[in-house]
Amino acid sequence: MPRHLSSSLRMATLALLWGSGFFWIKLALNHGLSPAQITITRCALGTLVLLALARRAGQRLPRNRSIWGHLAIAALFCNAIPFALFGIGEQTVDSGIAGVLNATTPLWSLLIGALLGTDRNLHPLRLTGLALGFAGTLLIFAPWHRSGLLTWSALSLLGAAASYAVAFAYMARKLTANKAPMATSAAQLLAATAWTTLALPTAGPLHPDATALLAVTVLGTLGTGVTFYLNYRLIADEGPTSAATVGYLLPVVSVALGALVLGEHVGLRVIAGMAVVLTGVALTRTPTPTCRHPRSDGRGRAGTSNARIRTDQEKTAPL
Incomplete structure (x- = not known):
């Protein structure tokens, strides 16, 4: 298979698996699982997948206590909190909307960097992107309409995106590159499993049916564990710029699956809001004369202490 076709297929697979995460969460919620049950199972299954991949690669879990301490904090903000908030939010908000709101992670990262003074590259184009992104979010919520989406559930979804941004800022400061990214990511998800327990x-009583069990299994193994591995391979083979493109496809996948499979209504206002949000995100990542290699802002899904992989996770802001 030609190289460009192989890369495109890998990107499409990664976008489908990551973007479908919101669909699987919604399906599990609709068939008897609570947000807490979904979060715990997802973290545990993702951990098992990454442990298997780490062992295959000959990588061992960290043994340094300080690294485990940093991973515990990263796991709280990059996995446990956002995973739980997505489950809570999707109880009443469509999975497609959840996918769109997840794309606001880079906007929160830029805002946090601006407020803390850690991001000095506040070029007017990036600030315009920040304003556009939040304007698009407001357009999706439409609080001026009686049928608007501004609810506590919707705000929890924005909280999940903001939690990713906090995690990436912490990881950039406290977690440095190492030679065992798979094992370190497995350790982070292991810590997230401990948090979620x-x-x-x-969590409430268990009343899942076969559909719920299938949904949470796919979410944990493919949507959490395997996606990290595919992301890692894509970065290694194609570089972070190509991998970052996947981040723009996630909302498209989540909206399409929600509409086609779950019958979720997608109005023109939501589509317009999604377009504005993605335009804003694109502007915040536009290279400027003061920064040839712009700092990435945004999600990642399982988390890692490998600097190159973490940079791309911050760009794509995976579920």
């Missing part, structure tokens, strides 16, 4: 008392 604290929510077991609130």
